[in-house]
Amino acid sequence: MKTYEKLFDILSQADDFINGEKIAQELGISRTSVWKAIQKLEKEGIQIESIKNRGYRLISGDLLIPAWIESQSPLNEVSFNPDCQSTQLDAKTGIEAGKPANTLYLATSQSAGRGRFGRQFFCPNQGGFYMTLHLKPDLPFDQLPSYTLLTAGAIYKAVKNLTLIDVDIKWVNDIYFRGKKIAGILTEAISSIETGLVTDVIIGLGFNFFITEFPIELQEKAGSLFEEKPAISRNELIAEIWKCFYESEPDELLYLYKQRSLVLGRQVTFSQKGISYKGVAKDVSDSGQLLVKLSDDQEIWLNSGEISLTSW
Secondary structure, three states, rough: OHHHHHHHHHHHOOOOOOOHHHHHHHHHHHHHHHHHHHHHHHOOOOEEEEEOEEEEEEEEEOOOOOOHHHOOOOEEEEEEEOOOOOOOHHHHHHOOOOOOOOOOEOOOOOOOOHHHHHHEEOOOOOEEEEEEEEEOOOHHHHHOOOOHHHHHHHHHHHHHHHHHHEEEEEEOOOEOOOOOOEEEEEEEEEEEEOOOOEEEEEEEEEEEEEOOOOOHOOOOEOHHHHHHHOOHHHHHHHHHHHHHHHOOOOOHHHHHHHHHHOOOOOEEEEOOOOEEEEEEEEEEEEOOOOEEEEEEOOOOOOOOOOEEEEEE
């Protein structure tokens, strides 16, 4: 870890002020270097109180530490981009450069974040995190696991493990809390013309962790996992999400997805080829399709890549 990251780790674990000399000794650096690290943290939006003869105390703020996430998760590498347009683009660039699978591309904000169907995704400079995981399945398309569902199940499990909070899942890729969207998942696949196999998959996730202000047009729709000082760090949640993703049985994650579904058993509306339909959502397949029973008792499967619910 970098010096300022190590310093943040020390401050975040301290219950009170910690003396600058003690910090310098623990990190093996000079008092001047401690001060420079403090300034770096403050530029990152971390609020630190400094009192003469007492030292430093963390007031608020949370710093993403890639090395810490790597050490606490099954990920091969965490690649952090402080000037990110989109972690999906970062992942595609990494794939072209030959970076290994199981690399996580991470950012605190995005200047060009997008969701399903090219929808714009609100990405403030503070309070969220944005990441994309690169996998190499090398499988036919019809044999691919439903990565979106598995990721959503892993998010639910991770949040529950760390906070005891129950979040909900809207088919197919949105995470909700208290009736508002707090996260969205975007999964993309890259296939080989020669072999017909899906060689690479990238799973993107935007997460509102501790955001207190939203644009007026989003205030009734978007929310945040925490509205007051978080009980956990973003680093802990990120590491736990991918730990749950890699180490949980797929059947468990699919079960959790269905258990926390906002739509199963409820009336939904959707449009297909310009025609509006209503029906009751009955089931979600392992491949991510939604079974809807229409008013005439006809049952149809909706493909997540083509249909978006208009109400539920």
